[in-house]
Structure formats: structure tokens, C-alpha cells
Amino acid sequence: xxxxxxxxxxKLARWERSVAIYRGPVxxxxxxxxxxxxxxxxxxxxPPRLMFxxxxxxxxxxxxxxxxxxxxxxxxxxxxxxxxxxMGLKAPADGPCFAATINHPMRGLRHLDFLPVTWLMWAMRLxxxxxxxxxxxxxxxxxxxxxxxxxxxxDYQLESFLTEEQASAxxxxxxxxxxxxxxxxxxxxxxxxxxxxxxxxxxPAFRSWCHTEGARHFPILAHPLINLxxxxxxxxxxxxxxxxxxxxxxxxxRSGLGEDLRMAARSLASAGIAFSIFNLHxxxxxxxxxxxxxxxxxxxxxxxxxxxxxxGMSTIYAALRDRRLITDGRRNIxxxxxxxxxxxxxxxxxxxxxxxxxxxxxxxxxxxxxxxxVPVRHMPMAVTADESDGMGRDxxxxxAAPFLFLHAFDGLSSYARKNPMACISAFQRAFRHDNDSVGxxxxxxxxESDPRWAAIEAAAxxxxxxxxxxxxxxxxxxxxxxxxxxAFLSLHxxxxxxxxxxxxxxxxxxxxxxxxxxxxxxxxxxxxxxxPVALRRVKDGDYPFGAGQxxxxxxxxxxxxxxxxxxGDADWRSLIAGRGxxxxxxRYSPELVGKFWRAAIxxxxxxxAPSYSI
Numbered sequence: 349x350x351x352x353x354x355x356x357x358x359k360l361a362r363w364e365r366s367v368a369i370y371r372g373p374v375x376x377x378x379x380x381x382x383x384x385x386x387x388x389x390x391x392x393x394x395p396p397r398l399m400f401x402x403x404x405x406x407x408x409x410x411x412x413x414x415x416x417x418x419x420x421x422x423x424x425x426x427x428x429x430x431x432x433x434x435m436g437l438k439a440p441a442d443g444p445c446f447a448a449t450i451n452h453p454m455r456g457l458r459h460l461d462f463l464p465v466t467w468l469m470w471a472m473r474l475x476x477x478x479x480x481x482x483x484x485x486x487x488x489x490x491x492x493x494x495x496x497x498x499x500x501x502x503d504y505q506l507e508s509f510l511t512e513e514q515a516s517a518x519x520x521x522x523x524x525x526x527x528x529x530x531x532x533x534x535x536x537x538x539x540x541x542x543x544x545x546x547x548x549x550x551x552p553a554f555r556s557w558c559h560t561e562g563a564r565h566f567p568i569l570a571h572p573l574i575n576l577x578x579x580x581x582x583x584x585x586x587x588x589x590x591x592x593x594x595x596x597x598x599x600x601x602r603s604g605l606g607e608d609l610r611m612a613a614r615s616l617a618s619a620g621i622a623f624s625i626f627n628l629h630x631x632x633x634x635x636x637x638x639x640x641x642x643x644x645x646x647x648x649x650x651x652x653x654x655x656x657x658x659x660g661m662s663t664i665y666a667a668l669r670d671r672r673l674i675t676d677g678r679r680n681i682x683x684x685x686x687x688x689x690x691x692x693x694x695x696x697x698x699x700x701x702x703x704x705x706x707x708x709x710x711x712x713x714x715x716x717x718x719x720x721x722v723p724v725r726h727m728p729m730a731v732t733a734d735e736s737d738g739m740g741r742d743x744x745x746x747x748a749a750p751f752l753f754l755h756a757f758d759g760l761s762s763y764a765r766k767n768p769m770a771c772i773s774a775f776q777r778a779f780r781h782d783n784d785s786v787g788x789x790x791x792x793x794x795x796e797s798d799p800r801w802a803a804i805e806a807a808a809x810x811x812x813x814x815x816x817x818x819x820x821x822x823x824x825x826x827x828x829x830x831x832x833x834x835a836f837l838s839l840h841x842x843x844x845x846x847x848x849x850x851x852x853x854x855x856x857x858x859x860x861x862x863x864x865x866x867x868x869x870x871x872x873x874x875x876x877x878x879x880p881v882a883l884r885r886v887k888d889g890d891y892p893f894g895a896g897q898x899x900x901x902x903x904x905x906x907x908x909x910x911x912x913x914x915x916g917d918a919d920w921r922s923l924i925a926g927r928g929x930x931x932x933x934x935r936y937s938p939e940l941v942g943k944f945w946r947a948a949i950x951x952x953x954x955x956x957a958p959s960y961s962i
Contacts, residue, residue, distance in 0.1 A: 392417045392420035392421060392424075393420075393424075393449075394414065394420055394423060394424060394427075395427075395442045395443070395446050397437075397441055397442055397873050397874075398423065398424070398427045398431070398442075400873055401427075401431065401435070401873060402414075402423070404909070404910065404913065405906075406909075408423065408426070411426075412426065425471070425475065428450070428468070428471070428504070428506065429471075429472070429475050429504055432504065432505050432506055433504055433505040433883075434863075434880045434881065434882065435863040435878055435880045435881070436505075436862075436863035436864045436865075436868050436878070436881065436900075437863070437873075438508045438868065438872075439506070439508035439509045440508065441872050441873065441874065447509055447511075449467070450466070450467050450468040450471075450509065451466045451467070451468060451509060451511055451514075452466060452467055453465065453466055453467075454466065454467055454469075454470050457470075457482070457483060460485065460486035460489045461486050461489040461490045461493055462490075462493070462517050462522065462530065463493055463513075463514060463517050465482055465489055465492060465493070468506070468509060469492055469493070469496045469500075470482075472496060472500050472504065473492055473496075476500070478492070478495065480492045480495065493534075494534040494537060494538055495538070497510075497514070497518060497531065497534060497568060498531075498534055498535050498538045498566055498568065499538070499566075501568060502566075502567045502568055507567070507568065507571055510568075510571060510573055510574075512573060515571070515573035515574055517530065518530055518531040518534075518574065519531065519574065519576075528549060528550060528555070529576060531568070531569075531574065531576065532549055532554075532555065532558055532576070533549045535549075535558070535562070535566050535569075536548070536549035536554060537549075542554075545557075558576060563717065563718040563719070564690060564718050564719075567714070567718070570714050570717040570718055572710075575717070589649075589650065589651055589652035589676075589677070589678060590622070590650065590651055590652060591621075591622070591651070591652065592621060592622035592623055592624070592650065592651030592652065592653070593616055593621060593622070593623045593624075593651055593653045593654075593655050593949060594623070594624050594625075594626055594649045594650070594651050594653065594654045594655065594678075595609055595612055595613060595616075595623055595624070595625045595626065595655050595657060596625075596626045596628060596654055596655065596656045596657065596658065596666065596673065597609040597627075597628055597656065597657035597658040598627070598628055598629075598630040598657075598658060599625050599627045599628075599638075599641045599642075599644075599645055600627060600637065600638050600639070600641070600642060600645075601630045601637075601638065602637050602638050602793070602820055602821075602822075602823075603630070603758060603760070603793075604685070604758065604761070604847055604848075605630075605657065605658055605659070605685065606630075606638055607823075607847060608657045608683070608685070608708075608729060608847075609625070609641075609657040609658075610638075610640060610641060611729055611730040611731070611732065611938070611941075612655065612657050612683070612729070612730075613625065613641060613644070614730055614732065614938040614942075615729075615730045615938045615941045615942040615945050616942065616945065617938075617942075618938040618939045618941075618942035619942030619943060619945055619946040620946075621942075621945070621946060621949060622651065623644075623651070624644070624646045624648065624649070624650050624651060625641055625644045625645045625646065626645070626646065626647070626649060626673075627645045628658060628662065628666050637820060637822075638822070638823065640823070649672055649673070649676070649678070651678075652677075652678055652679060653678060653679050653680075653681060653949060654673060654674075654678050654679070654680045654681065655681050655683060655706075656680065656681065656682045656683065656684070656702065657683050658684070659684055659685060660682060660684045660686075660691070660695055660698035661695060661698065663682055663684070663698060663701050663702065664697070664698050664701055667701050674701055679703050679704070680701065680702045680703050680704075681702060681703065681704045681705070681706055682698075682701075682702040682704070682705050682706070683705075683706040683708065683727070683729075684698075684705065685708070685712070685844045685845070686712050686715055686716070686844050687712075687762075687765060687842045687843060687844040687865065687866075687891070687899075688715065688842060688886065688891060688894050688897045688899065689711075689714070689715050689718075689897055689898060689899075690715055690718055690719065690897055691715055691716060691718070691719050691720070692892075692893035692894070693719075694893050695893065696719060699719075699720055699721050699722055702722060703722055703723075704722055704723045704724075704725065705720055705722060705723070705724045705725070706724075706725050706726075706727040706948075707724055707725065707726050707727065708726075708727065708728060708729040708844065708845045708866070709726075709844060709845045709846075709865075709866035709867075709869045710726055710866075710868075710869055711843075711844065711865045711866040711868070711869070712844050712845070712866060713725075713726040725948060727944060727945065727948060728869075728935065728936060728941050728944060729845060729847075729936070729941065730936055730937065730938040730941040730942075731847065731850040731851060731854055731932055731936040731937075732854070732937075732938065733827050733830070733851045733854045733855050735823045735824040735827055736824045736827060736828055736831075737822060737824035737825045737828055738828070739824075739825055739828035739829070739832075740828070740832060741832045743828075744817065744828075744829055744832060745815075746787075746789065746815060746832060747787065749785070750784065750785055750786050750787040750813070751785060751786045751787070751834045751835070751915045752786075752787045752788070752789055752815075752832070752833040752834050752835075753771075753775060753786070753787070753788045753789065753833065753834070753835050753836070753837045753860075753911065754788075754789045754791065754829070754830065754833035754835070754836050754837065754852070755768055755771040755788070755789070755790050755791070755836075755837045755838065755839075756790075756791035756792075756793075756830075756836075756848050757791070757792060757793070757795070758792075758793045758794055758795075759792060759793060759794040759795035759796075759797065759798050759801070760794050762890065762891050762892075763798060763800045764841065764887075764889075764890035764891060765840060765841050765842055765890070765891055765899070766838075766840055766841075767839050767840055767841055767902070768790060768792070768804060769800075769803060769804065769807070770839040770902060770904055770907070771788065771790070771837050771838075771839050772788065772790075772804065772807045772811075772814065773904050774837070774839060774904045774907035774908045774911060775788040775813075775814070775837075775908075775911065776807075776811065777904065777905065777908035778907075778908035778909070778911040778912050778915075779813075779911075779912070779915075781811065783813075784813065785915075786813065786915055787813045787814070787815060788813060788814050788815070788837075789815045789817060789829075789833055790804060790808075790814065790815070790816050790817070791817045791818075791826075791829060792804075792816065792817070792818050793818070793820060795818055796818055804816065817829070827851070827855070830851065830852055830855055830857070831855055833857065834857065834858075834915075835857055835858045835859070835860060835911075835914050835915075835921070836848070836849060836852035836853075836857050836858070836859045836860065836861075837860045837861075837907075837911070838859070838860070838861045838862065838867075839861075839862055839879060839902040839904070839907055840861070840862050840864075840865070840867075840900070840902075841862070841864075841899040841900045841901065841902070842864065842865045842866075842899040842900060843862075843864075843865045843866045843867050844865070844866045845866040845867070845869075846861070846865075846866050846867035846870075846871075849861055849867050849870075849871065850867075850870060850932050850936060853870070853871075853875070853876070853925075853928035853929055853931065853932045854929055854932040854933060854936075855929070856925050856926065856928075856929045857925055857928075858876070858877060858914055858921050858924050858925040858928070859871060859876045859877065859924075859928060860876070860877040860879060860907065860910050860911060860914060861876055861877070861878060861879065862878075862879050862881050862900050862902045863878035863879060863880055863881055863900075864881045864899070864900035864902075865899070865900065870931055870932060870935060870936070871928070874924070874927055875924055875927035875928040875930075875931050876924055876928055877910045877913075877914060877924060879902045879903060879906055879907045879910060880902070880903045880906050881900035881901060881902045881903065882900070882901045882903070883898045883899070883900060883901070884898065884899070884900075884901045885897070885898060886898065886899055
């Protein structure tokens with residue numbers, strides 16, 4: 349780009365000398381040429397991931413002619429300002445060079461404020477058509493910087509492009525702010541009603557607002573490099589019980605919660621940490637059928653740390669039934685599943701029952717950081733898939749020949765969130781009714797009691813290629829069913845983590861999944877088939893206490909095209925399946941997770957009663 353820019357400068361200089369008498373028109377033309385010359389970084393460079401996405405998207409191939417510079421620039425603009433948001437992309441996959449390039453200061457623009465205006469800021473300003481003029485005045489640059497950091501980055505879901513240098517500048521004081529971070533001052537100045545609600549950015553009420561509600565309006569406060577939504581100091585207090593962990597949860601239930609507890613036990617065992625299991629009866633709707641940990645269950649709580657592997661709501665109910673769970677000088681940690689961007693205010697009192705939250709994905713980490721008054725850690729959960737009962741397709745009454753897609757869900761996990769009807773729609777759009785070379789297996793657990801199951805049965809009744817299975821299988825049999833199929837399909841609207849996606853990937857199966865929420869910790873365009881999404885409001889009845897929040901609406905037509913490719917392109921299918929298997933095996937083994945847990949538990953064992961300050 350420097351070569352192109354210097355060449356452009358030389359041409360402009362010669363032009364100016366030759367037509368000096370037309371100084372005014374020349375300056376206008378120069379500004380136009382500079383804007384064209386800086387239309388895209390690296391003069392039309394397109395990242396490999398973007399090219400990969402384009403090959404899968406006929407609409408992009410038709411809309412953007414990459415044989416021309418303009419077509420390449422426009423495609424890059426779509427990628428940054430639509431693709432990242434639509435497909436849930438993150439910056440690291442495009443590599444540090446690309447991030448450094450679009451974060452490079454604009455050449456020819458004087459640095460007049462606390463940070464230089466970058467190419468990405470400038471391009472975002474043009475995209476948004478902001479009435480801000482940052483070229484000549486410090487005030488104009490400050491307005492652009494304030495909008496970019498408080499609104500633009502997170503609105504376009506490009507927060508992963510925030511650099512450490514930028515974060516440091518935002519956390520620093522500007523010398524006139526009495527030590528408060530510059531970002532808080534920018535937020536206060538950006539809030540239309542700030543002056544009616546708070547006396548100044550130094551107002552303690554404003555700073556308290558930034559701790560909690562403010563992070564919902566300005567998500568950058570919870571960015572890992574910023575982390576102003578909560579800052580904690582943990583005074584050292586020795587625990588009175590022996591070193592080890594009491595695992596509390598549904599140890600015998602066949603459910604995601606039960607598997608979370610069983611994986612917690614494997615991780616602790618691999619790390620050499622003593623543990624005991626305190627079983628919570630899950631209720632009549634979830635029979636206790638898994639026997640793997642029955643011999644490890646005890647009514648005692650012998651260790652100094654309680655780890656609640658259940659929901660926040662169940663933690664409250666358990667503590668109210670047995671006061672020992674929250675007394676006697678133990679440290680209480682909640683490893684609570686959650687699938688929406690915010691923890692509901694209605695359940696905010698659940699935080700009073702724990703000293704710390706462990707979030708199993710960055711998605712849930714951000715959700716808890718927006719409201720939690722206790723420390724939040726991102727702590728991965730182990731994934732395994734080694735059990736087997738030796739079952740094959742015949743045992744599940746499935747045909748031998750077709751390429752089988754699988755969608756699996758628990759009826760207790762919200763039909764609206766799991767979105768099984770979208771899987772049927774995508775399958776039927778992808779493959780004509782007379783195409784018997786493919787099939788779709790829907791594995792539902794506790795699904796038949798919901799009225800929405802009738803619609804699934806009706807769809808299966810008129811399409812002989814759809815196979816419904818509702819048995820409660822043992823762990824080994826369930827994984828055998830997974831092994832019997834050829835690809836996993838999840839058009840979810842939101843996932844806290846996405847355990848069954850990870851399990852199928854670990855088994856070497858290609859995963860076709862929504863590009864949204866917790867599964868983006870381990871699914872990418874390199875190792876899975878991501879389905880683009882739009883965001884919509886959660887409706888009443890979609891999810892408990894979730895109305896008004898936002899989740900994904902996967903693009904069913906795009907999912908259908910991807911299903912066609914997965915079924916028909918064996919080389920690509922094998923490539924992403926192999927990469928996916930490697931990702932899960934390397935990141936989520938009990939041995940690796942156990943090391944992370946051991947470090948956190950050893951730190952927790954000498955601290956209790958957290959407090960926080962800003």
C-alpha cells in the first residue's frame with residue numbers, strides 16, 4: 349500500500365505543479381483521488397477467509413465482480429460491515445496482518461487527538477454517513493473516536509479488532525478527568541440523557557451505572573481488554589474445609605446439565621483434585637437413568653469449594669432446601685449455563701448465593717459480566733465422546749445407504765431456541781422429495797409432550813426421509829447414534845456452549861451450525877460450515893425471562909445450500925470434519941481443562957468473600 353500511495357502522491361504533485369493556476373479545483377480533485385486511493389487496505393486485498401465464504405455464496409459472486417478494484421473494495425466493505433455481523437465472525441481468523449492493516453492510521457490525516465484515526469474508523473464513518481468532519485479539527489477527530497469506540501465497534505460486531513494500544517488509551521485518564529478512564533468520559537459525553545441523569549462523569553452514580561446497566565447499553569465496557577463492567581479484588585481468607593471440590597448438580601440425569609457435571613468430575617480427576625458429588629434430584633420430568641457416577645454420590649460436603657453445575661435458578665432452590673450448601677465457610681462457584689446475551693434482572697438475586705461465576709464460553713462470559721456483582725471467569729468445559737454400546741444403523745432402524753444429517757435436542761431446552769423446524773425446512777429446500785440419497789434424523793428427548801412436536805410429526809409423515817427418534821438412550825448408545833450419521837445440523841437461535849455440536853465434531857463429523865453465540869468459541873469457517881444469521885428480538889414465550897433480548901434467525905436458504913455442498917463435496921466435508929475434530933480434541937480434553945481448573949481452584953481455595961471496586 350505504501351508503494352501505491354507514494355506513486356499516487358507523485359502523480360498528484362506533478363499534476364498540481366502543472367495546473368497551479370487552478371488551485372481550488374485541484375484541491376477538490378486531490379481529496380477525491382485520495383479517497384479513491386485509500387478505498388481499501390492493500391489495494392484490493394481480500395482475506396483468505398473472505399474468499400472461502402465467497403466461494404460458498406452465489407449471491408456474493410453475482411453482486412461483487414472481483415476482477416475489478418471496485419468490486420474487491422465493495423466485497424471487503426460487505427465483509428467488514430455486513431459479513432462479520434451476519435456470520436458471527438471474529439478477527440483472529442483473518443490473521444494479525446489484516447487486523448494491523450485496517451487499524452493503520454489514515455495517511456495524510458494529522459493526528460489531533462488521543463489516538464490516530466484509522467482506516468477502519470474512516471471507512472465506518474463513510475459507511476454510516478456520519479456528519480462528523482475529522483479531517484481538520486481535534487474536535488472532529490474526538491467525535492469520531494468517541495462514536496467508534498462507544499457505538500460503532502460493537503454495533504458492527506467488530507470489537508475483536510480493538511487493539512491493546514487502543515484499550516490502554518481508553519483506560520488511561522486524559523489528565524483532566526480526576527483519574528477516571530477516558531472511556532467513561534466518552535460514554536458520558538455520548539449519552540443523550542447523561543446530563544439529566546448524572547451530574548458529571550465523576551458522579552459515583554454514573555460509575556455505578558457503568559458497572560451494571562451501562563454494560564448493556566455500551567458492551568465495550570465488558571470487552572476483555574477493557575473489563576470495566578466489573579473489576580474485583582479478592583481479600584485472602586483461608587477456607588476451613590480440606591482442599592477439594594463438592595460437585596453439586598444432576599449427577600444421574602440424561603441431560604446437558606448432567607453431562608456438564610460428569611465432565612467436571614473427569615476434569616477434576618485428571619488434575620488430581622479430590623471431589624465429592626452431591627446429587628440434586630432433577631424432578632419427575634428427568635428420570636435419573638445415568639449410573640456412571642452413582643457410587644461417587646455422598647450426602648456430605650467434605651471439601652472447601654462448592655461447584656454448582658446446574659442453573660442459577662436451581663442453585664437458589666437447592667440452597668433454600670439445604671442451607672449447608674451456602675454456609676459453613678465454603679467458597680461457592682456457579683458454573684451456570686445460560687443462552688442469551690444478558691442474565692435476567694428477575695434472577696439477579698441468584699448472584700447472592702455464589703462467590704464467583706464460571707462461564708463455559710466467551711458468549712456467556714460477556715452475558716454475566718454485564719450484570720454480575722461477583723467475579724466472572726471464562727473456564728472451558730471438557731468434551732469427550734469415547735463411550736459406545738456397539739450399536740449401528742440397524743439397531744436404530746435407520747437405512748444403510750443414505751447420507752444422514754442429524755439434529756438432536758432436548759425438549760426442556762426451548763423449542764424456539766433449538767429451532768428444529770428450521771432444520772426440516774432447510775433439508776426439504778436442499779433436496780427434492782424424490783431424492784432418496786439423503787435423510788434427516790431428528791433426535792428429540794422429552795420432546796413429545798410439547799404441542800410443537802405435532803408439527804414435526806406432521807412434516808415427517810409426508811416425507812419418508814425424515815426419521816424421528818425419541819428414546820432416552822444411554823450415553824454410549826447416544827454417541828453410537830451420532831456415529832451412525834454423516835453430518836450434524838444445528839440451526840439454533842442461541843447456544844450457551846453447544847455441547848452436542850462439539851461432540852459430533854470430536855467424532856469427526858462435519859457440523860453445519862448457526863454462526864452465533866457460544867459455539868463460536870470452537871466453530872469457524874476453517875473447521876465447520878457456518879450458517880449466516882440475522883438478529884431478532886426474543887418473543888414472549890420463546891425463552892424463560894428472555895423476552896426483549898436478541899438472538900439469531902438463521903438463514904434457511906443458506907443452510908440448504910450448505911447442506912447440498914456437505915452431502916456432495918466429499919473432499920471439503922472431510923477437510924472441515926478433520927479440522928473440527930482436531931480443534932475439539934486439542935482445546936477441550938479433560939486433561940487440558942483440568943489444568944485450567946486446577947489453577948483456578950488453587951487460587952480460589954485461599955480466597956473468599958469477594959468485593960469489587962472501580
